[in-house]
Amino acid sequence: MPITPPSAIDLSGRLILYVGGRHQHVAHLRRMVEERNGAFVHHDGGVEQSMAKLANQLERADAVLFPVGCVSHQAQSKVKSLCRRFDTPFKPLRSTGIDAITRALESLTTN
Template identity: 75%
Template structure:
């Protein structure tokens, strides 16, 4: 993890200003571990972003997923925490709406921090 990612991780919950800025971007997270959602929301908001979550079809209807893309500037999803069908739907919607997406290979918080850092640095393009 980069030094920025380490600093950002350390600032979570400290009330310290984050080391990178999402500049008001809206981040849609699809799937993931239920216990991470509140932490992800707080982290994105601390990094000056807007957080939206869809559970990937576990309890929420997949038909409602498309409605969230109007607000999203980027989409993150942990590949081990959503079905292949849900992954396919997310990728299709990202291409249709020209949204950058990051399929996270790990579902831990460090993976989300690295993806958010990439977005803040402009390394993810639509």
């Protein structure tokens, strides 16, 4: 399945919460989302930030992305349960690569 060119993805102001991942990738992910007309917020999955803060961020988010290999099982469970409670779409990512992120962002614009 071909990927939509990144410039063609329009998030229409949606707030994307990214949970976990590698700290050094956050600025690049923020830029990716903002270049696609979205807003970005990051939570480290409970490493340094509290899980209570995660609930507050998730309540405002339009969608949540998290790389399953770079976030604790506890954080994944919390994200899934909160997303179900707030009826917020979430996308578990198999990798932290650009392709996985781009596909996830694209899927948010087609739903």
